[in-house]
Amino acid sequence: MSIIVQKFGGTSVASVTHIEHVARLIMAARNAGDQVAVVVSAMGDQTDRLDSLANEVDFNKPASRREVDVLLSTGEQITIAVLAMTLMKFGCAARSFTGAQAGILTNSSHTRARIQQIDTGALQNSIDDGEVPVIAGFQGVDEFGNITTFGRGGSDTTAVALAVVLKARECQIFTDVKGVYTTDPRVVDSARCMDQVTFEEMLELASLGSNVLHSRAVAFAGKYQMPLRVLSTFDDTPGTLITIEDESTMEQPIISGIAFTRDEAKLTVLGVKDVPGVAWRILGPISEADIEVDMIVQNVAADNTTDFTFTVSRDDYVQAMDILQQTTGITGIGAREVTGDNRIAKLSIVGVGMKMHAGVASRMFEVLAEKAINIQMISTSEIKISVVIAEEYIELAARALHAAFDLAEDSLTGK
Amino acid sequence: MSIIVQKFGGTSVASVTHIEHVARLIMAARNAGDQVAVVVSAMGDQTDRLDSLANEVDFNKPASRREVDVLLSTGEQITIAVLAMTLMKFGCAARSFTGAQAGILTNSSHTRARIQQIDTGALQNSIDDGEVPVIAGFQGVDEFGNITTFGRGGSDTTAVALAVVLKARECQIFTDVKGVYTTDPRVVDSARCMDQVTFEEMLELASLGSNVLHSRAVAFAGKYQMPLRVLSTFDDTPGTLITIEDESTMEQPIISGIAFTRDEAKLTVLGVKDVPGVAWRILGPISEADIEVDMIVQNVAADNTTDFTFTVSRDDYVQAMDILQQTTGITGIGAREVTGDNRIAKLSIVGVGMKMHAGVASRMFEVLAEKAINIQMISTSEIKISVVIAEEYIELAARALHAAFDLAEDSLTGK
Numbered sequence: 001m002s003i004i005v006q007k008f009g010g011t012s013v014a015s016v017t018h019i020e021h022v023a024r025l026i027m028a029a030r031n032a033g034d035q036v037a038v039v040v041s042a043m044g045d046q047t048d049r050l051d052s053l054a055n056e057v058d059f060n061k062p063a064s065r066r067e068v069d070v071l072l073s074t075g076e077q078i079t080i081a082v083l084a085m086t087l088m089k090f091g092c093a094a095r096s097f098t099g100a101q102a103g104i105l106t107n108s109s110h111t112r113a114r115i116q117q118i119d120t121g122a123l124q125n126s127i128d129d130g131e132v133p134v135i136a137g138f139q140g141v142d143e144f145g146n147i148t149t150f151g152r153g154g155s156d157t158t159a160v161a162l163a164v165v166l167k168a169r170e171c172q173i174f175t176d177v178k179g180v181y182t183t184d185p186r187v188v189d190s191a192r193c194m195d196q197v198t199f200e201e202m203l204e205l206a207s208l209g210s211n212v213l214h215s216r217a218v219a220f221a222g223k224y225q226m227p228l229r230v231l232s233t234f235d236d237t238p239g240t241l242i243t244i245e246d247e248s249t250m251e252q253p254i255i256s257g258i259a260f261t262r263d264e265a266k267l268t269v270l271g272v273k274d275v276p277g278v279a280w281r282i283l284g285p286i287s288e289a290d291i292e293v294d295m296i297v298q299n300v301a302a303d304n305t306t307d308f309t310f311t312v313s314r315d316d317y318v319q320a321m322d323i324l325q326q327t328t329g330i331t332g333i334g335a336r337e338v339t340g341d342n343r344i345a346k347l348s349i350v351g352v353g354m355k356m357h358a359g360v361a362s363r364m365f366e367v368l369a370e371k372a373i374n375i376q377m378i379s380t381s382e383i384k385i386s387v388v389i390a391e392e393y394i395e396l397a398a399r400a401l402h403a404a405f406d407l408a409e410d411s412l413t414g415k
Numbered sequence: 416m417s418i419i420v421q422k423f424g425g426t427s428v429a430s431v432t433h434i435e436h437v438a439r440l441i442m443a444a445r446n447a448g449d450q451v452a453v454v455v456s457a458m459g460d461q462t463d464r465l466d467s468l469a470n471e472v473d474f475n476k477p478a479s480r481r482e483v484d485v486l487l488s489t490g491e492q493i494t495i496a497v498l499a500m501t502l503m504k505f506g507c508a509a510r511s512f513t514g515a516q517a518g519i520l521t522n523s524s525h526t527r528a529r530i531q532q533i534d535t536g537a538l539q540n541s542i543d544d545g546e547v548p549v550i551a552g553f554q555g556v557d558e559f560g561n562i563t564t565f566g567r568g569g570s571d572t573t574a575v576a577l578a579v580v581l582k583a584r585e586c587q588i589f590t591d592v593k594g595v596y597t598t599d600p601r602v603v604d605s606a607r608c609m610d611q612v613t614f615e616e617m618l619e620l621a622s623l624g625s626n627v628l629h630s631r632a633v634a635f636a637g638k639y640q641m642p643l644r645v646l647s648t649f650d651d652t653p654g655t656l657i658t659i660e661d662e663s664t665m666e667q668p669i670i671s672g673i674a675f676t677r678d679e680a681k682l683t684v685l686g687v688k689d690v691p692g693v694a695w696r697i698l699g700p701i702s703e704a705d706i707e708v709d710m711i712v713q714n715v716a717a718d719n720t721t722d723f724t725f726t727v728s729r730d731d732y733v734q735a736m737d738i739l740q741q742t743t744g745i746t747g748i749g750a751r752e753v754t755g756d757n758r759i760a761k762l763s764i765v766g767v768g769m770k771m772h773a774g775v776a777s778r779m780f781e782v783l784a785e786k787a788i789n790i791q792m793i794s795t796s797e798i799k800i801s802v803v804i805a806e807e808y809i810e811l812a813a814r815a816l817h818a819a820f821d822l823a824e825d826s827l828t829g830k
Contacts, residue, residue, distance in 0.1 A: 054500070058504070064500045067499045070496035070511050071493055077485060077486075077488075101560055
């Protein structure tokens with residue numbers, strides 16, 4: 001009998017009623033012939049409630065990160081107990097496991113711990129006894145017995161790691177959407193839930209805002225080639241399977257999906273001297289202020305000066321602009337002018353098919369040109385092309401590209 | 416340097432503001448020269464919230480008691496994290512310990528576990544490192560690593576047990592009252608907070624409704640002769656010291672306190688045959704229905720029949736009466752009539768001084784007679800006399816006895 005690992009996120013276990021529904025899904029999977037191990041997140045907004053309790057104490061000394069973990073880990077502990085009780089109520093043998101009880105050994109980096117080893121003895125015994133082990137996601141224990149947590153996306157990571165060590169045939173991430181879409185269905189009516197996508201593609205889509213799965217879990221699953229399925233707790237459809245590139249596929253779709261995000265802003269330093277160290281002098285103070293930089297574009301100009309542009313989260317725009325004004329004033333990098341725009345959006349097309357198809361970028365630019373959409377920045381990777389455009393054009397661009405690359409149709413089956 | 420154990424109950428740690436106040440009390444005790452280990456309960460109504468979550472699942476299979484413990488133990492775990500963080504914020508080294516981390520080993524009786532052994536290694540290291548260990552009350556771990564909880568009064572028990580193994584000079588139970596009173600101050604204006612009371616007396620007072628300390632913790636402290644102090648988190652007074660009988664005391668007060676409870680009801684079976692097995696046939700079905708019986712009184716009558724009276728919690732009155740009607744009908748114990756009254760109250764006078772003073776009972780009955788209060792039932796132990804009277808007389812009786820036995824004055828010091 002093969003094992004599957006099922007992970008249920010916060011919205012899937014938001015109440016006892018939700019949890020009863022989840023219990024029925026688990027039992028259906030068992031009746032279908034699989035052994036099931038379950039990973040759960042904290043119920044609904046419980047993590048936020050615990051977070052605000054920690055914030056109320058208003059103390060950020062590193063030593064207290066140990067205590068933040070003691071606090072936050074209670075969220076998942078509540079869920080495992082309630083779900084295990086519910087399964088038993090329905091006649092299904094079950095047993096809860098905290099991270100420590102599940103043998104999830106981590107390093108001692110509190111609030112952002114990394115899994116080092118999983119001792120599956122207790123879990124395997126539970127499975128062999130015919131029970132459904134219900135494991136608290138997001139948490140583990142260090143070698144000294146201290147409780148640790150994994151940071152954002154931690155429950156997905158727990159699920160993937162357990163799937164790997166339990167040699168599961170699949171890791172299923174239940175969430176409140178049907179799967180991974182070709183683009184945001186709120187913007188493009190014809191957006192399609194993909195049957196399948198590669199780990200590489202998912203990584204690009206996840207980090208670009210298709211907020212279904214955390215990158216860390218996807219990368220982890222990719223590393224161990226553990227098939228990952230994203231599916232809905234509230235809708236009986238197969239969802240999206242994230243797996244390795246299928247060599248047998250006759251025809252590879254050119255692009256798999258279109259991701260976009262509105263919450264960016266761009267800043268440009270015009271006419272800086274084109275000498276080594278300029279990028280560092282511009283971005284150093286920005287990163288010291290803990291502002292994360294996304295795209296960076298620099299062109300060489302003919303007159304020994306260059307224009308340097310980068311994007312930040314829109315929330316950080318004002319602070320980044322202030323820092324930039326000071327930097328260019330003080331360090332004498334010879335900037336002619338600093339400009340910025342916080343009404344921009346970033347759009348990316350993603351697909352492993354790009355590797356095999358020439359002309360994807362030019363097709364993209366052609367489509368945008370046809371709609372008279374000006375491209376402000378361009379950045380590319382092997383399986384992704386990102387552009388920055390004025391925010392007001394984002395829906396138009398997404399719809400035009402979705403149609404141009406035939407995403408509404410399943411290019412493999414013609415559905 | 417000597418160690419004291421301080422325990423703070425739910426109302427003392429109801430909010431972050433409360434916890435900041437508690438942190439200052441702990442630091443004051445350290446500044447006064449003691450090493451301090453702290454035991455805490457769940458914040459405010461957190462335990463009730465978790466309880467209702469368990470009730471919502473509505474499942475009582477014994478197997479799920481393991482999961483109830485996983486659930487309930489999160490309440491104290493939240494408090495230890497928040498208090499440890501708060502102490503650190505104030506510059507006081509601290510470290511939280513779950514029951515398992517504190518080395519509190521119990522048997523496997525989930526929801527009502529008993530402490531079997533405490534491995535003080537980790538706690539002692541923490542104290543030696545100059546930290547305040549902050550320990551989750553009410554919980555431990557069994558030999559298989561399962562989380563267990565202790566049932567009602569469990570945090571007091573944790574505190575006393577830790578005080579014993581850490582060889583503390585005193586165990587301080589902080590609560591929301593000033594200490595143990597001679598009687599209920601809401602009823603008798605002149606009720607006095609006692610400086611000192613014996614373990615024996617406290618046991619009688621606790622089980623009779625002076626709801627400050629759980630009997631189990633008092634019995635535990637008495638067994639190991641660990642001085643216990645009940646004092647207020649919100650009022651800077653020394654509270655009440657519960658300790659062994661002080662042989663050096665020149666004059667022992669005759670009675671120490673008056674306890675009473677209104678939430679009882681009595682049931683009487685009149686004219687049953689006075690033969691062996693009658694008590695069992697009457698009370699067997701009552702206890703099978705999980706109804707707890709308090710006082711039991713039976714008199715032998717002249718005509719080979721007897722009247723059998725007992726009291727139950729007022730909440731159980733209707734059910735107990737139903738059962739009694741059936742029992743007397745079916746088993747043919749020959750009862751003439753079944754009567755009952757749920758407008759009664761029980762009042763007890765308690766004091767080790769009774770052992771040395773004759774006539775305490777008759778003095779009590781005289782006082783009640785003077786006020787024309789009819790005594791319905793009488794029950795006595797070595798250091799306690801309890802009577803059942805009509806509920807409407809309870810305040811009058813308490814005040815009259817409080818005055819008659821000079822409880823308002825401290826009889827040792829004449830204060």
